[in-house]
Amino acid sequence: MLTYQRIDDLCREAEKMGGTISQVVLSDQAQQLGLKEEEVYERMAQRLQVMRESVETGMDAGLRSASGLSGGDAAKMQAYARQGGIAGPFVNGAIARALATSECNAAMGRIVAAPTAGSCGILPGTVLSVLEEGQCTERQAVMALFTAGGIGTVIGSQATLAGAEGGCQAECGAAAAMAAAALVELKGGTPVQAAHACAMALKNQLGLVCDPVAGLVEVPCIKRNVAGVMVAFSAAEMALAGIESKIPADECVCALYEVGCALPASLRETAQGGLAATPTGKRLEKEIFGPPCG
Template identity: 50%
Template sequence: MEFKNANQLTEICSNNNIPISEAMIQCEMFISQKSREEIISQMTHSYNIMKKSVYRALSEDLKSIGGLIGGEAKKILNRGKNNKSVCGTLMNKAIGYAMGVLEVNTSMGLIVAAPTAGASGVIPGVFIALQEEFNFTDETMTKMLFNAGAIGYLITRNATVSGAEGGCQAEVGSASAMAASAIIELMDGDVQKCLDASSTALANILGLVCDPIAGLVEVPCQKRNALGASNAMISAEITLSGIVNRVPFDEMVTAMYNVGRSLPFELRETALGGIAATPTGCRLCKSIL
């Protein structure tokens, strides 16, 4: 049971009366020739790594290789603990957790590149914040990773998740789309709503460039993971409110890919443009290298 685009995915889900997560499990079984138990076990392992990466950032003093980030997650979450967060508890956790995973990643810790290392904080940030807020089980959250995986699978088949090829819209944007879809299924939304939320998330970050200072996935990447986490939740909330996205998911993926290809190479992870090319960005680069 394989699918190449959102229309095929929707048809499979409709004909078999299954959610996106189940369609992805069956797709993975078909592609890998592994049993359901093996696939779910592997995904459970991935979710455990995600959780550990979030909590490690909160329990240790991490320093990134470039020295540009470290300790930001704790600062965000401390405001939440002191009831000072303007974002509210759920969003405060989501953005803090997302930023924390980037601290683990850039200090050479273990993370899950979902879909990339540079965007590895978005899904853990969203998932673990939601799990804590609504008391979802690990089993439920692991299942939602298959939903997110289906969206990532479609994007990689029809566009790209690479910042070097498509800009940060392809990294953080894809992660946002994956997380947004998972939120919808988690909140009992149907397949079309999952795809609508994903399309909205991509649209919200369309054109976002990839311009890491010194070529390191630190600045501005960490804060963009916070943006990605909040974007996923905002996109899901818009969709759950009954607001329809006007551009279908497949078309939005194509648009994202075309925009990425249109970006100058300086804005696609080369560290030659954008923030990386500012006087401060160049000074920081020289001090690191």
């Protein structure tokens, strides 16, 4: 529920108030829900806390999903991040958080759908990383989640957030766009810069199919959350550097929907195409479930 139907409107309202997208979204939510702003803020602060707990759960080296397909990779990444790696401890720590949240999800743990469970690692990988690495305050991080929420709500109303309807671009793509806008706000960028970051993130995820092996939110979903984190960071950094998207964010959202509609059903969360249909994908499905539906 959001009064605003376009990212453009969110930006305009934020600039009119001389504030941020998050403030516009928070005020609007409070009004829609008939609650005080502090109460709505408190709810979002709880979401951030759940994100922290998901990361903690997912970092357990012994964690495994029911299928046995996933678990334990976040712990490997965390250990590696401490050594620095190629991109440094910040980026590798962010990768570890995204993996941890998604692995927690695959093991039927508690997560925040952001915007969906399949894409739940991207906001913790980005916003929570900035907070945990001491680059912002808790309050800024919570507010950034409102910006993310505003962008996600627009995508949900103007396009779709369901992989079954629009492919992975509607889930990890939307999450990356939400995170990119949130990151820009966290680092003091303008609402317009946030919208450009959102547009650039969407552009870079357009066309991504939803092809989960055995229908499980594990392969390739968990690692696609990492890709979403990278897309979000790069889009935010470009926007903060003053780079603009030639195609406005709202038009990117429309393009996402159009591309989603053009995707065949086999690539929209039916586990019948893409990686799910590879020889190894089929073999894994048979090993986990035996013969199909019955």
